[in-house]
Amino acid sequence: MSNVTFTMIKPDAVKNGNIGNILQMINNAGFRIVAMKYTKLSLEQAGKFYEVHSARPFYGELTEFMSSGPIVAAILEKENAVADFRTLIGATNPAEAAEGTIRKKYATSIGENAVHGSDSDENALIEGSFFFSGLERF
């Protein structure tokens, strides 16, 4: 089992001024930052990142939203990182997210849900490499 996951603080949470609050929750949960950058996806890059969802009805909305403003991308390290990070962020729909989760606190809707978290070890590596070279990981 790998010990890293990949996250993005999505454009809604950046616009709402919640970068600091979310990074604090990530730190307090015991994740170590391996790599981090403040950047913005083009519509084309968002489409590539979320290609796995290209047949879903929300794909257009999702890629437009994810390219609508700056994001924070990061690789995070912790034992059992993928599963523990998904527990920390909560359900996709904030209405169903558990108390104390990042999405419960900072997401506004199922589409604009504050953070991304990888769903498998394999995707964590693919997604991390989408944003970061080996020289950008410490």
Ligand code: RTP
């Ligand atoms: P993520 O990949 O961003 O961590 O979210 P997730 O695993 O919890 O959810 P996933 O099924 O992978 O969906 C990816 C993102 O697409 C948007 N979405 N919108 N309007 C809708 O019904 C809908 N469903 C999903 C969300 O931004 C979700 O995080």
Ligand code: MG
């Ligand atoms: Mg997902």
